[in-house]
Amino acid sequence: MVDADRDRRFMGAALAIGRRNLGQTWPNPAVGAVIVRDTPSGPLVVGRGWTAEGGRPHGEPLALAEAGELARGATCYVTLEPCSHHGRTRPCADALVAAGVARVVSAVEDPDPRVSGNGHARLAAAGIAVTTGVCAKAARRDHAGHFTRVLKGRPHVQLKLATSADGMIGRAGAPGFAITGETVRGRVHLMRAEADAIMIGIGTALADDPMLTCRLAGLERRSPIRVVVDGAARLPLDSALVESIGEAPLWLVVDARAPADRRAALEEAGATLVEVPRDATGRSDLVAALRAIAGEGITRLMVEGGATLARALLDGGLVDEAMVFSAPVTIGAGGLPAFATAGPEAIEASGRYVLAAAGRIGTDEYRHWWVKDWE
Ligand SMILES: NC(=O)c1ccc[n+]([C@@H]2O[C@H](COP(=O)([O-])OP(=O)(O)OC[C@H]3O[C@@H](n4cnc5c(N)ncnc54)[C@H](OP(=O)(O)O)[C@@H]3O)[C@@H](O)[C@H]2O)c1
Missing domain, CATH: 3.40.140.10 (Cytidine Deaminase, domain 2)
Incomplete structure (x- = not known):
């Protein structure tokens, strides 16, 4: 029975x-x-x-x-x-x-x-x-990664953002400024462990010099592939991303702007270049980038970039899931504003997403959205 x-x-x-x-x-x-x-x-x-x-x-x-x-x-x-x-x-x-x-x-x-x-x-x-x-x-x-790769030819895209009480995502001249608390940091590293790859724009790489590995005790080997959208191949050879290639692979999305000597030096250092065409605005075509990444087998992509990349992905309808952490801190003068048209409020107002969960993690609050047409 x-x-x-x-x-x-x-x-x-x-x-x-x-x-x-x-x-x-x-x-x-x-x-x-x-x-x-x-x-x-x-x-x-x-x-x-x-x-x-x-x-x-x-x-x-x-x-x-x-x-x-x-x-x-x-x-x-x-x-x-x-x-x-x-x-x-x-x-x-x-x-x-x-x-x-x-x-x-x-x-x-x-x-x-x-x-x-x-x-x-x-x-x-x-x-x-x-x-x-x-x-x-x-x-x-x-299985969202598998479904999206099979049905749409791109990875499932999970956007992660952290905002302050006054709507900022960072502070100018303060690399790696941590908005959220220690408990959220642990959650973000767990999200990295469960992602196949993690993506940022070159703006974040230059400002913060992040490593993007999973540094939770016992889960270090679960670091995802790190992907930087770096059309002109500007990533410095002495960046933390390049220097940690032995710990986790590094892929760079480049386009025709990337000079041959920079390409060669980055490849020599162990980075994998993913060549894409330029879009109508002259930047790397993100749709082509996602397609190329899926073609390499990536099914689950977490995006931890800044406002520019987040906005472009949201505007392009390329975000399937968004995890927004809001901290009770005020950044004030020198703050980098979140997103005029694609911040947390815009995610809500777009009508494209449903709030799947919300609550508190340590000192911070989170809101977790999934695209509506997913179910
Ligand atoms: N609070 C948070 O959640 C959070 C997360 C990450 C970063 N941040 C902060 O954000 C700041 C950096 O912001 P950002 O906006 O410069 O970083 P970003 O979005 O990570 O990087 C911007 C760069 O990525 C490339 N890119 C972005 N969108 C693109 C598109 N549509 N097509 C092709 N290429 C694209 C462009 O490179 P090219 O110009 O070379 O084409 C662009 O200059 C830092 O201060 C950092 O601390 C905050």
Whole structure:
């Protein structure tokens, strides 16, 4: 008998373990799988798996390996439709059939045209009972990177902003001026760990000389790829970004303005150049930049740049999610104003976003928006 509450409970567990490797599995989605057996004393989890770093193995074969023979006749909860195409390993749908699983509960169909419905159909054809759409909304959010890359050909873009009580995002002549408190800093580093890549404009790189790595104890190896929109290749060779290339890769989005000697020097230092055309305003074309980054496999892009880049992405309809932290501090004279047309108020007024969550983190407040047409 199908028990909807029980299905939601175990899918919740699969979603939670699937999220463990967010930011580590690109170009693949981070999927969780839980195998549950009925026993006289109630349901028992006999296998758990989540997509490994680098995207392989997938969650299902790992959960099946842990369950062993106990998978026969059991139910598998999986956060995305099991794959049905042959890659380097056999399809997960076939592995579930071979293991003798009796039922598969999946959260959402995979939009990848190589799978899209075929995984579920393959299971059903083998006599496995298939239930789909359990916790679909949460799964679509967790897999937003994969969905956006497959459906729109660009990464899911998550904008992060910090503003002061008087609407400033920094102070002139004060590099790396911290607006928000220590607790938000920890949250931002966690967001970095869960992103495949992080993007800023050259303005922020020159003003703040940031490193953009994840510096949470134990999560240092989870630093995302750092991407700087630097059309004219102005990033200094002695910048923290270049000097930390050994810790995390550095990609520079450049255009025809970039002189050959600067390109060569930055490449020599270990940076990867992503060449894009110029847009109508003469700057690097951001749509082309996002497409190129997705082409390299990036699915989840966090943007930590300044007002110029944030505004351009918002104006271009390229922001899918915005996390705005507001601090109780007043910056006053010398403050750099947030965004005349694309600040937090403009995000709200645009009507394009819904407030998904709001609250307090340490001394600061946050508002978390998702684009409306996402659901
Ligand atoms: N509070 C916060 O959340 C926060 C976050 C980051 C930075 N900041 C502050 O913001 C200040 C820097 O602001 P900013 O606006 O100069 O930084 P930015 O937006 O990170 O960088 C601006 C540069 O990025 C490139 N760029 C931006 N938009 C582009 C577009 N549409 N197309 C192509 N290229 C584009 C341009 O480089 P080219 O001119 O070479 O084309 C532009 O000069 C710093 O003081 C920093 O502390 C605050």
